[in-house]
Amino acid sequence: MLTIALPKGALLEDSIKLCQNIGLDFSAFLDSKNRQLQINDPENKACALLVRAHDVPVYVEYGQAHLGIVGYDVLREKNSQVAQLLDLKFGFCRMSVAVPENSKIERPESIPPHSIVASKFVRIAREYFKGIDVPVEIVPLYGSVELGPITGMSEAIVDLVSTGRTLRQNGLSEIRTLFESTARLVGHPLSYRLNQDDIATWVEKLSA
Amino acid sequence: MLTIALPKGALLEDSIKLCQNIGLDFSAFLDSKNRQLQINDPENKACALLVRAHDVPVYVEYGQAHLGIVGYDVLREKNSQVAQLLDLKFGFCRMSVAVPENSKIERPESIPPHSIVASKFVRIAREYFKGIDVPVEIVPLYGSVELGPITGMSEAIVDLVSTGRTLRQNGLSEIRTLFESTARLVGHPLSYRLNQDDIATWVEKLSA
Missing domain, CATH: 3.40.190.10 (Periplasmic binding protein-like II)
Known part of the structure; x- marks a missing residue:
């Protein structure tokens, strides 16, 4: 069966x-x-x-x-x-890099070295930043990844985005789509x- | 503040x-x-x-x-x-090793080598079985770990037990408490x- x-x-x-x-x-x-x-x-x-x-x-x-x-x-x-x-x-959704709206970072390549990036998708985030040769620390979170930048713990996040509502509500904006899912x-x-x-x-x- | x-x-x-x-x-x-x-x-x-x-x-x-x-x-x-x-x-709760009630395994030391143990607590499970020198494969699950033995995927689980109700409902019994939490x-x-x-x-x- x-x-x-x-x-x-x-x-x-x-x-x-x-x-x-x-x-x-x-x-x-x-x-x-x-x-x-x-x-x-x-x-x-x-x-x-x-x-x-x-x-x-x-x-x-x-x-x-x-x-x-x-x-x-x-x-x-x-x-x-x-x-x-x-x-x-x-x-349908997408895996994106997002930063606070008021951040000066406009693309992942300009994230300062040794910044912290919070994500539930540790492997994806690590491979992406390795691929663009930007040395960041990936901090694994289990939920509410948007709290990373809000509390100042992380400069950016890598997270799954569907409508984009959660990001907007938390003052975050997408700066790169890694892939569609x-x-x-x-x-x-x-x-x-x-x-x-x-x-x-x-x-x-x-x-x- | x-x-x-x-x-x-x-x-x-x-x-x-x-x-x-x-x-x-x-x-x-x-x-x-x-x-x-x-x-x-x-x-x-x-x-x-x-x-x-x-x-x-x-x-x-x-x-x-x-x-x-x-x-x-x-x-x-x-x-x-x-x-x-x-x-x-x-x-109060405890971290335990559990196996199906009808299993012949009475203690973790008798789990056959190369068995599969499912757990949300991968590090704890791995360190425990390494400590007692029983070579098992730890398979990480995010939820409903009790489904591991039910489907036959794993011989045992390492999981957090509070009242023990979930284990009993799923025909599992504890064979070792690793620690109290x-x-x-x-x-x-x-x-x-x-x-x-x-x-x-x-x-x-x-x-x-």
Whole structure:
């Protein structure tokens, strides 16, 4: 039986709609009273795991889920050994560098050396600044990254931006987009190659 | 003016009570409509930052908060350069190794080599198993760690246990307590030594 890992949070509703389109109903996960993290669809054709977005590539990499839905931002950050199968064209957002509006920094290249950059995406931030040869210290934060510049802890942030509302509300402005992100379908590479549990058919349905 | 970092989540209510005991009212953070992450107490004696528990030691280490309240579990995991000032004697819980109830493993030492152990506390788990010389692979998960053994991804977990209810509901049982944890008051080491903004007086009040 197919097992698919679905991400909690912003991508969940669209992920469940997508599954419904191919005849798999996991809408029970949207019930606020639901506490189950593992359910079968009513026709017992497939099983879904409800996990944190960052954990989706883990369950797929270790083969506990044949397929998973997760944002490209998380895939870039986690660098997991999973097969990227489809761009699902929802969950549009972008990874950006932002600084306080009143800052004199207009582009990442002008961030003074040894500045502090706060981010939930430590690997992405580190690789980006290494790539442009600007030596900064990346400080990992788990949430509310915008508080970094507000408190004066960091000169800049690297964060995921959707509408840009949170940035504006906190007096921050984007100075560079690193990449655009959308939801992706990922698969366990070996299961996919060996077409275990007929994954290929499911991927084909999802791509339609 | 004193700045104190308070942790979102399980320790927030007791942390705010503690502050109220010494005349600092940050109860605005408990208002479900509140969206501010930085507030002053009504008498403008101190400022509080509302951040994720894992970010408390970061704000203190980088000097944006003189003091912070955070669980010992997070301090152990983050290994931040902060001064531990007081055991606040609330937020009791323990860090434990757990395995499925039907597993034959009765103690961590009998976990077969090269098993997978899932945890949110990667550093703690890695150091523990290294200490007892059991070679396991630690797989980092962000949430719902109990799903690791349920899906068969991991043989064991290392996780924070409060009442033990989540473990029981998921058919897991504890086989070792690594340490007990409580909320701690931490400080910026240099600010504390230099007694900036009269931190020592605040710490004394809090210890009373």
